[in-house]
Amino acid sequence: MTDAPTDTNPTDSAARTPEPAAPTHRPLVVLEKVNKHFGDLHVLKDIDLTIGEGEVVVVIGPSGSGKSTLCRAINRLETFESGTIQIDGVSLPDEGKELAKLRADVGMVFQSFNLFAHKTIRENVTLGPIKVRGLDKDKANERADQLLKRVGITEQADKYPAQLSGGQQQRVAIARALAMDPKVMLFDEPTSALDPEMINEVLDVMTGLAKDGMTMIVVTHEMGFARRAANRVVFMSEGRIVEENTPQEFFTNPKSSRAKDFLSKILTH
Amino acid sequence: MDAITQNLDLFWSGFLRSLTICLWGAVGSLILGTIIATCRVAPVAPLRTFGTAWVTVIRNCPLTVVLVMFAFGLPEIGINADFYTFGLAGLIIYTSAFVCEGLRAGINSVSAGQAEAARAIGLTFTQSLTQIVLPQAFRTSIPPVGSVIIAMIKNSAVVGAFGVGRDLFSVGESLTSAQGYAALPVLTGVAIGYLMMTLPAGLGLGALERRVAIAR
Ligand SMILES: Nc1ncnc2c1ncn2[C@@H]1O[C@H](COP(=O)(O)OP(=O)(O)O)[C@@H](O)[C@H]1O
Ligand SMILES: [Mg+2]
Numbered sequence: 001m002t003d004a005p006t007d008t009n010p011t012d013s014a015a016r017t018p019e020p021a022a023p024t025h026r027p028l029v030v031l032e033k034v035n036k037h038f039g040d041l042h043v044l045k046d047i048d049l050t051i052g053e054g055e056v057v058v059v060i061g062p063s064g065s066g067k068s069t070l071c072r073a074i075n076r077l078e079t080f081e082s083g084t085i086q087i088d089g090v091s092l093p094d095e096g097k098e099l100a101k102l103r104a105d106v107g108m109v110f111q112s113f114n115l116f117a118h119k120t121i122r123e124n125v126t127l128g129p130i131k132v133r134g135l136d137k138d139k140a141n142e143r144a145d146q147l148l149k150r151v152g153i154t155e156q157a158d159k160y161p162a163q164l165s166g167g168q169q170q171r172v173a174i175a176r177a178l179a180m181d182p183k184v185m186l187f188d189e190p191t192s193a194l195d196p197e198m199i200n201e202v203l204d205v206m207t208g209l210a211k212d213g214m215t216m217i218v219v220t221h222e223m224g225f226a227r228r229a230a231n232r233v234v235f236m237s238e239g240r241i242v243e244e245n246t247p248q249e250f251f252t253n254p255k256s257s258r259a260k261d262f263l264s265k266i267l268t269h
Numbered sequence: 270m271d272a273i274t275q276n277l278d279l280f281w282s283g284f285l286r287s288l289t290i291c292l293w294g295a296v297g298s299l300i301l302g303t304i305i306a307t308c309r310v311a312p313v314a315p316l317r318t319f320g321t322a323w324v325t326v327i328r329n330c331p332l333t334v335v336l337v338m339f340a341f342g343l344p345e346i347g348i349n350a351d352f353y354t355f356g357l358a359g360l361i362i363y364t365s366a367f368v369c370e371g372l373r374a375g376i377n378s379v380s381a382g383q384a385e386a387a388r389a390i391g392l393t394f395t396q397s398l399t400q401i402v403l404p405q406a407f408r409t410s411i412p413p414v415g416s417v418i419i420a421m422i423k424n425s426a427v428v429g430a431f432g433v434g435r436d437l438f439s440v441g442e443s444l445t446s447a448q449g450y451a452a453l454p455v456l457t458g459v460a461i462g463y464l465m466m467t468l469p470a471g472l473g474l475g476a477l478e479r480r481v482a483i484a485r
Contacts, residue, residue: 100392103391110385110386114385114386116386116387118401118404127390128391
């Protein structure tokens with residue numbers, strides 16, 4: 001367990017100087033001609049998308065347009081029929097140990113939190129580092145406490161997920177993903193299962209991550225977050241990327257009729 | 270009641286032998302059942318097919334048929350063992366199919382998001398099963414799997430009748446048929462012996478269920 005290459009301290013992204021995200025152009029996540037069907041339903045249609053290191057991309061679009069499937073395909077929770085997805089230059093392997101290793105580099109935050117129900121908050125955060133990275137328990141605990149503090153969870157480490165509010169659970173889920181020192185983080189509607197008063201506490205943590213230079217792909221309809229933190233907005237409709245632009249341009253001056261139509265619907269309430 | 274008091278040592282040794290069969294049977298069928306359940310949810314299609322076939326065939330055959338196959342079928346293809354081994358193996362294999370299904374009900378009760386989150390942090394299939402899914406599945410599986418184990422204790426009498434010998438049921442049989450004791454008191458003794466296994470098993474399962482319920 002302890003022979004994994006982890007004796008050097010994993011870089012703590014909390015320690016990075018918080019400066020406005022300036023995307024370097026080294027491509028980190030590259031999708032080429034990705035196609036995916038569910039039976040007869042063509043859910044992802046020729047998706048081409050490149051995300052640079054340090055870039056924050058917000059994916060937006062009507063329900064059923066394939067946003068979740070796109071996220072899930074990127075860490076291969078969902079298979080796809082054709083095309084390629086590369087993470088940091090490596091193509092997604094098939095099921096097996098190699099894939100598990102690659103998934104550890106891609107953090108994922110789910111709409112429904114999915115914290116491990118039978119494990120304490122601290123155990124939720126340490127499980128991956130111990131089992132996957134081979135970190136010893138003391139180091140993992142220490143780091144878990146740092147990360148929990150970073151997402152604003154203090155004195156709750158020995159509780160079980162069900163004892164926390166939704167906003168707290170989602171912040172723990174973010175800490176759990178961060179504990180793996182991922183190269184990129186995927187967020188699939190991280191605030192849509194939350195009560196309104198808890199949305200901001202989660203978005204604040206995400207904004208902090210973006211400022212610290214984390215590469216992020218975020219499915220969300222929170223336009224405030226997109227304007228504040230995103231470098232780019234990707235608009236999906238019916239399995240296609242219809243439009244890509246800066247948040248400012250996209251929200252004030254959408255080009256496609258589908259995007260205009262969609263924005264008019266979410267802006268009116 | 271003389272039939273019992275005069276043969277107390279016989280009953281006691283029969284009880285111990287049955288208890289041994291049941292303990293090995295429980296351990297064996299829990300392990301085997303977990304393996305088969307793992308096959309049934311594995312990401313590898315041939316394993317799933319194997320698991321499904323195992324359960325379908327074994328669960329739908331009478332225990333006696335499984336035992337006859339073992340005791341008389343296997344020697345025909347050159348596999349030999351004593352009746353005790355065959356009987357125990359038959360009991361374990363028969364029970365494993367039911368344990369598997371009880372466990373699978375538990376596995377299905379664990380939301381898919383739990384396994385996805387486990388895979389997303391880089392756990393392998395085996396790790397996500399042993400660390401995340403099975404521990405939660407075991408909790409919900411305690412009542413159904415417990416019933417299976419209690420049924421197995423009773424089924425051990427069939428194995429005894431099959432020629433394993435010297436177990437509780439065989440003791441009762443030899444006392445009544447060979448030594449001419451009246452059936453009613455002897456079988457009362459036999460029944461008490463089985464109750465001495467099934468009742469504590471039931472109580473233990475209830476306690477276990479309450480304990481894990483609190484720990485959640
Ligand atoms: N497991 C599945 N099986 C069949 N159809 C699915 C499955 N998951 C999603 N879909 C369908 O695929 C389409 C895209 O879904 P999804 O990616 O969840 O969209 P979004 O996240 O944009 O709302 C929808 O029509 C949805 O019903
Ligand atoms: Mg979705």
